[in-house]
Each structure stands twice: as structure tokens, then as C-alpha cells.
Amino acid sequence: MNEADCLHSQAEVDACIGRVAEEITAVLHDCNPVVFCVMNGGLIFAGQLLTRLNFPLEQSYLHATRYRNETRGGDLFWKAKPEVSFIDRDVLIVDDILDEGHTLMAIIDFCKHAGARNVHTAVLLDKQHERKADPSFKADFVGIECEDRYVFGYGMDYKGYWRNAAGIYAVKGM
Numbered sequence: 001m002n003e004a005d006c007l008h009s010q011a012e013v014d015a016c017i018g019r020v021a022e023e024i025t026a027v028l029h030d031c032n033p034v035v036f037c038v039m040n041g042g043l044i045f046a047g048q049l050l051t052r053l054n055f056p057l058e059q060s061y062l063h064a065t066r067y068r069n070e071t072r073g074g075d076l077f078w079k080a081k082p083e084v085s086f087i088d089r090d091v092l093i094v095d096d097i098l099d100e101g102h103t104l105m106a107i108i109d110f111c112k113h114a115g116a117r118n119v120h121t122a123v124l125l126d127k128q129h130e131r132k133a134d135p136s137f138k139a140d141f142v143g144i145e146c147e148d149r150y151v152f153g154y155g156m157d158y159k160g161y162w163r164n165a166a167g168i169y170a171v172k173g174m
């Protein structure tokens with residue numbers, strides 16, 4: 001942490017979450033959606049986002065992971081599948097980061113096959129690089145387009161630590 005670069009301050013991230021909340025509200029306010037937080041990384045973004053969504057919704061979580069405290073992703077592993085029913089419902093998936101996109105695309109695929117009417121996605125960060133699993137895939141709601149470095153804070157970890165950092169930081173040299 002002492003050597004990390006702060007890419008986005010708490011004030012900047014807070015303002016972005018407010019803007020994303022307005023965009024989500026405009027689209028989903030009368031849809032009665034089920035909002036799934038993708039654990040663990042989505043926890044802080046989802047928490048700060050949800051209090052700004054002033055319309056009826058149900059909230060739950062799912063846990064799919066492929067980094068497991070490493071800095072390179074592997075195969076996706078489902079630790080917890082959704083337990084709240086969302087058949088014929090609008091679903092909003094909330095996660096911290098769209099990096100290569102494997103995680104979010106697999107979750108969308110799962111929700112669609114399980115009967116969701118529409119699957120919407122919100123991410124705090126969309127990392128900009130050429131390694132996307134599908135370059136045409138975009139999240140519906142994006143807080144910040146961030147540079148191609150290994151980042152932590154606001155739910156994102158570096159080797160399991162500093163998810164609690166109140167800002168977006170980049171690991172020195174990564």
C-alpha cells in the first residue's frame with residue numbers, strides 16, 4: 001500500500017457510483033429486479049450502490065471466482081449459485097471489475113439459461129486492454145474505465161488484502 005499508486009480517489013469513485021445509480025434507476029426502476037452481488041469483489045460497490053437505488057428490488061449474492069487471491073485468472077469456479085428465484089425476472093449483476101470478462105459472461109450465461117427475462121450488468125471498473133474474452137462484450141453500466149494495471153481497493157484485492165481500501169490503487173510495477 002505504501003508504494004501503490006492511487007488511480008482514483010474515494011471522492012471520484014463515490015461520484016461515479018452516484019452516476020451509475022442514476023443510470024440504473026432510469027432503466028430498472030419499474031422492473032422489480034433481483035440484484036445479485038458477485039462475491040467477494042462486488043461487496044463494497046454493491047453495498048454503496050444499493051442504498052442509492054430508490055425503487056423496489058430484491059437483493060442476493062452469488063460467488064464465482066477465477067483469480068482466488070492470485071493476480072492471474074484461471075478456470076471459473078462456482079462457490080455459490082444464486083438461491084433467490086429469478087425466473088422471468090430482470091436480473092442485475094453487480095461486480096467490482098470487468099477485466100478479461102470471463103466471469104461476467106459466464107454469470108450472464110448461467111442466468112439466461114436459468115430463466116432470467118433480462119440480465120443487466122454493472123461494474124465499478126472496466127479495465128482497458130486487448131485481452132478481452134470477447135472484445136464486443138460490454139457491461140451495461142460502468143463506473144470507471146481504468147488503465148491496464150493490477151488494481152485493488154473498493155472490493156478488489158491484492159493477494160487477498162486491501163479490499164477495504166477507500167480508493168482505487170494500482171500495485172507498484174503491475
Ligand SMILES: O=P(O)(O)OC[C@H]1O[C@H](OP(=O)(O)OP(=O)(O)O)[C@H](O)[C@@H]1O
Nearest residue numbers: 039040041065066067099100101102103
Ligand atoms: O473479468 P475477469 O477477468 O473474469 O475477472 C473479473 C473477476 O475477477 C474477480 O473475482 P475473483 O475471481 O478474484 O474472485 P473474488 O472476488 O472472490 O476474489 C472480480 O471480482 C471479478 O469477479
Ligand code: HPA
Nearest residue numbers: 099149150151152156157
Ligand atoms: O486488477 C484486478 N485487481 C483485483 N482483482 C481482479 N480481478 C480481475 N482483475 C483484477
